Amino acid sequence: MEHSSLAGRIFRGVALTLILIFFMFPIVWIFLMSFQTNEQILRIPPRILFEPTLANYEALISGQLRTAAGNLQISFMRNLFNSVVLSSAAVVLALLLGVPAAYAFARFKFRLGESIAFTLLSFRFAPPLLVLLPLSLYYQELGLNDTYFGIVWVYQLIALPLILWIVRGYFEDISPDIEHAYRLAGHSWREAFTRIAVPLAGPGIAAAGLLSFIFCWNNFVFALILASADKQPVTVGALAFVTASGIQYGQIAAAIVLSVTPTLLLALYAQRYLVEGLSLGAVKG
Amino acid sequence: MDMLELRGIDKVYRSRGKPPVHAVRALDMAVEKGEIVALLGSSGCGKTSTLRMIAGFEDVSAGSIALGGRRIHELPPARRKVAMAFEGYSLYPPLTVRENIAFALKSAQLSRSEVTRRVDEIARLVEIEDILDKYPRAISGGQQQRVSLARALVRDADLYLLDEPMGQLEPQLRAVLRGRIKSLLAERRMTAIFVTHDQTEASALADRIAVMEGGVLQQFASEKELKGRPANLFVASFIGEPPMNLLDAAVTPSNGGFHLSVGTDMVFDISGAGLDGAAAKALAGTPQVRIGIRPQKIAVGAGDVKVKVISNQWLGDQSHVAGDCGGRMLIAVTPGRVAARPGDIVPFALEPRHLHIFDGDGTCIRHAEMS
Numbered sequence: 001m002e003h004s005s006l007a008g009r010i011f012r013g014v015a016l017t018l019i020l021i022f023f024m025f026p027i028v029w030i031f032l033m034s035f036q037t038n039e040q041i042l043r044i045p046p047r048i049l050f051e052p053t054l055a056n057y058e059a060l061i062s063g064q065l066r067t068a069a070g071n072l073q074i075s076f077m078r079n080l081f082n083s084v085v086l087s088s089a090a091v092v093l094a095l096l097l098g099v100p101a102a103y104a105f106a107r108f109k110f111r112l113g114e115s116i117a118f119t120l121l122s123f124r125f126a127p128p129l130l131v132l133l134p135l136s137l138y139y140q141e142l143g144l145n146d147t148y149f150g151i152v153w154v155y156q157l158i159a160l161p162l163i164l165w166i167v168r169g170y171f172e173d174i175s176p177d178i179e180h181a182y183r184l185a186g187h188s189w190r191e192a193f194t195r196i197a198v199p200l201a202g203p204g205i206a207a208a209g210l211l212s213f214i215f216c217w218n219n220f221v222f223a224l225i226l227a228s229a230d231k232q233p234v235t236v237g238a239l240a241f242v243t244a245s246g247i248q249y250g251q252i253a254a255a256i257v258l259s260v261t262p263t264l265l266l267a268l269y270a271q272r273y274l275v276e277g278l279s280l281g282a283v284k285g
Numbered sequence: 286m287d288m289l290e291l292r293g294i295d296k297v298y299r300s301r302g303k304p305p306v307h308a309v310r311a312l313d314m315a316v317e318k319g320e321i322v323a324l325l326g327s328s329g330c331g332k333t334s335t336l337r338m339i340a341g342f343e344d345v346s347a348g349s350i351a352l353g354g355r356r357i358h359e360l361p362p363a364r365r366k367v368a369m370a371f372e373g374y375s376l377y378p379p380l381t382v383r384e385n386i387a388f389a390l391k392s393a394q395l396s397r398s399e400v401t402r403r404v405d406e407i408a409r410l411v412e413i414e415d416i417l418d419k420y421p422r423a424i425s426g427g428q429q430q431r432v433s434l435a436r437a438l439v440r441d442a443d444l445y446l447l448d449e450p451m452g453q454l455e456p457q458l459r460a461v462l463r464g465r466i467k468s469l470l471a472e473r474r475m476t477a478i479f480v481t482h483d484q485t486e487a488s489a490l491a492d493r494i495a496v497m498e499g500g501v502l503q504q505f506a507s508e509k510e511l512k513g514r515p516a517n518l519f520v521a522s523f524i525g526e527p528p529m530n531l532l533d534a535a536v537t538p539s540n541g542g543f544h545l546s547v548g549t550d551m552v553f554d555i556s557g558a559g560l561d562g563a564a565a566k567a568l569a570g571t572p573q574v575r576i577g578i579r580p581q582k583i584a585v586g587a588g589d590v591k592v593k594v595i596s597n598q599w600l601g602d603q604s605h606v607a608g609d610c611g612g613r614m615l616i617a618v619t620p621g622r623v624a625a626r627p628g629d630i631v632p633f634a635l636e637p638r639h640l641h642i643f644d645g646d647g648t649c650i651r652h653a654e655m656s
Contacts, residue, residue, distance in 0.1 A: 174328030177375035180342050183362045
């Protein structure tokens with residue numbers, strides 16, 4: 001970028017700052033809110049400067065929500081734990097099922113192959129609420145209602161198509177001859193899949209896994225309908241902050257900060273790895 | 286004994302909604318141990334499909350493949366004892382060049398020093414010693430191709446399959462490598478099949494050349510045989526540079542022999558020693574034939590065929606003279622310079638003994654005299 005003039009650089013700096021402020025403002029504001037009491041938050045006009053308090057975080061971590069109407073039990077930490085368990089398990093299961101399936105769709109042409117792949121993608125088109133009613137009836141019959149497994153299973157509607165279609169593209173970009181060369185050297189195709197195809201598609205698999213983790217983490221309706229309090233993730237748990245004595249903005253903000261942190265850290269960590277991995281790619285076919 | 290035997294190989298690609306593609310038809314071919322064979326043909330002629338069926342990446346639709354007495358067409362690629370260099374190189378991106386080559390030796394369970402020795406040896410042969418520690422993405426296409434070649438040749442296999450092994454190399458290096466690879470293959474009695482569309486490469490490297498077109502093996506013979514005794518019109522026109530002159534001729538019997546007349550400009554008398562029983566019978570049964578003559582066999586400056594010169598090129602060691610004779614183009618190649626300008630009338634000499642004669646469906650009726 002040495003050709004750019006001073007004016008150009010200044011302009012770019014200003015533009016970047018404006019865009020950054022525009023996109024980051026809600027997050028920053030929520031971060032600030034999480035250190036304020038409800039009174040401070042609802043003050044008009046709002047102020048940037050305030051006396052920070054850790055009361056919101058204390059309440060969340062201890063599970064005791066003190067409101068004007070009395071003490072309230074909340075299970076935020078439990079919800080956070082549920083979110084981690086449900087999302088990770090859903091992604092792991094989706095990877096176990098989706099990566100081999102993506103490989104099959106990329107490498108082999110078989111009867112109804114495209115139709116099956118498209119059907120899997122169409123899970124993403126259906127409005128979740130439409131699926132939920134019959135699903136909850138079935139779940140009750142099967143005894144899957146309010147179980148971790150049941151929710152992980154229904155999360156496959158979110159994670160599996162995503163992983164399948166992203167990873168399939170990555171597999172298609174790898175020349176099959178690289179695997180052929182490996183197989184000629186005396187290895188089975190299973191080994192060619194695990195030792196050549198999967199590592200080469202690694203960045204794609206990581207990206208797909210990360211994206212589906214975020215989508216699972218942010219899901220609301222599935223768990224709302226299919227799980228009761230002790231299995232619910234943070235997204236549903238946040239409803240508890242709408243109390244009889246008003247909405248607990250401070251705690252909501254703190255809850256958001258806590259629940260965003262794991263995915264944010266994961267994304268930041270994986271982003272570095274993804275960029276590195278993607279530049280490693282560019283396999284000549 | 287034959288090392289590789291292909292018998293009645295058919296390959297049909299079927300995909301839904303499209304007519305099936307018959308890529309290889311009834312292919313019979315036997316390759317001896319230590320022989321180097323070229324599969325030569327234009328793109329889409331079935332040569333790469335044939336190679337991939339031998340390697341095991343494509344199923345045969347019909348027929349059988351035997352290698353060293355083993356029926357391999359039902360075995361997975363890993364158990365066929367075949368090494369292959371791919372047209373697209375197909376190196377393992379996360380491994381260095383040295384690891385890529387050594388990797389091919391992994392299943393042979395050699396000591397580390399033996400692996401190093403063999404990798405170094407083959408690297409010297411294809412001139413990649415200086416890039417052994419680089420990664421595939423950091424080297425040029427030509428270098429990747431040589432690595433791919435080294436990775437195939439370093440192995441101990443019953444058969445070496447090379448798909449366009451030198452397509453990306455500079456002409457000079459190509460000539461050097463051809464020589465070295467040929468002597469390596471010969472010295473170790475390695476059996477190899479390579480695919481190419483380059484005649485020069487095929488004749489320089491191969492003992493025998495299999496010419497393919499439209500999925501059908503046209504002729505499988507030495508280069509000399511292909512040039513001197515082409516089995517059909519396709520081989521005649523495909524092999525040789527510049528291509529054979531081909532003309533339509535009418536057949537008329539004349540006292541024990543035949544006259545082949547090309548329009549009113551040329552008449553050839555085919556009789557006596559130049560006509561055996563089978564050829565005579567075939568000529569008697571057909572009023573119209575195609576005749577062919579190699580440009581190298583046309584003498585310029587004498588003779589009774591008068592042509593109007595279209596172009597005259599001196600290539601440094603030979604002249605290519607193209608001339609028009611009653612609307613037909615004839616190309617002659619002579620070793621010396623020819624003093625003729627476009628538009629000049631020059632005599633060409635075409636001798637009957639140099640004519641290849643083909644019948645209506647392209648099969649050769651009579652070969653030219655071998656010189």
